[in-house]
Amino acid sequence: MRVNQDTAVSTSKALLVPYDCRHVLTYHAWMEDPAIQQATASERLTLEEEYENQASWRASHDKLTFIICQPLAHLADDGPPSVRAGEADAPQQMVGDINLFLYPYEDEDEEYNPLATPEFCVAEVDIMIAEREHRGRGIGRAVVQAFLQYTSRHLEGxxxxxxxxxxxxxxxxxxRLMAKINQGNAQSIALFKSLGFEQEGEVNYFGEVKLVLRRLDQLTNEVPEGYSELLYSREEDNHD
Structure with a gap:
């Protein structure tokens, strides 16, 4: 999506930046890990395909993506109004990614009409903490909170x-919002449940648990500590 192309979201535990081509090399290295491929139900891509995928996601109007980075070291009340691309999101600062995918909502009680204009959408939330040393430290929960906060504030756009x-x-x-999580990923399931998501149905054919948030007023229940939206500055940069 274009809506977040110039926005970084800063919290005390993580920094979110738009997914740019500068991030692809590190992202591709993450996705070479078979365990991550399995956890994210992803197929292995070549580096060229990964670059094409990044460009496609940026242009797509139904996918919202941020790269998760380590938090800014310090942001005073009168601190910098922007995050400079290539610094706070350098490869050694990158931790994972978080995404939102939009789908037309299909009412099970109504006959499906492929030509009808959908009145509602469903948003699927997907998070990956790729760097192992950052797992189990509460970063995932803070990131999902920040992401939901951003989504709520910019839902109209x-x-x-x-x-x-x-x-x-x-x-x-x-x-509604939903998350599909491998049934063996107890930490992620517990994370989403702690934010108000509830399991819907049984484990599916792919071994996934579907968690749903129906009360959208819960999107902004908890504002992450230090939440701030900053300009993502690409000055003097020709990468994107």
Whole structure:
């Protein structure tokens, strides 16, 4: 999505920046790990395919992506209004990524009509802490909180961008959020449940648990410590 292309989200535990081509080499190295491929249900891609994937995600109007980085060392009340690309998100600062995918909402009680304009959407949230030393330290929860906070504050723009791409006369509403997590990933399941998500149905064919947040007012229940939205500055940079 374009909505977050110039925005970084800073908290006391993590920094979120838009996924740029400068991040692809590190991201590709993460995805070479078979354990991560299995955990994220991803196929191995070549480096060239990974660059194409990054460009596709940036242009896509139904995918919102941030790269998770280590937190800024210090941000005073009158501190810098921007994050300079290539510094706070250098490869050694990168930790993982978090994504939101939008799908048309299908009411099970209504007959499916592929030509109908969807009135609502469902948003799937997906998080990966790729660097092992950063797992189990509460970063994941803080990142999901920050991501949901950002989504809530910019929901109108997110849905407007989605609607414009689909030539929809009116942006759809957001019906619910969901997360699909491998049944063996007890930490992630517990994380989402602690934020108000509830399990829906049984474990699916792929061994995943589906967790759903229906009360969208819970999106902003907890503001992460130090939450701030900053300009992601690419001055004197030709990478993106």
């Amino acid at each position: 997110i849905m407007a961008e989605y609607a414009e791409d689909k030539d929809m006369p009116t942006p759809p509403g957001l019906k």
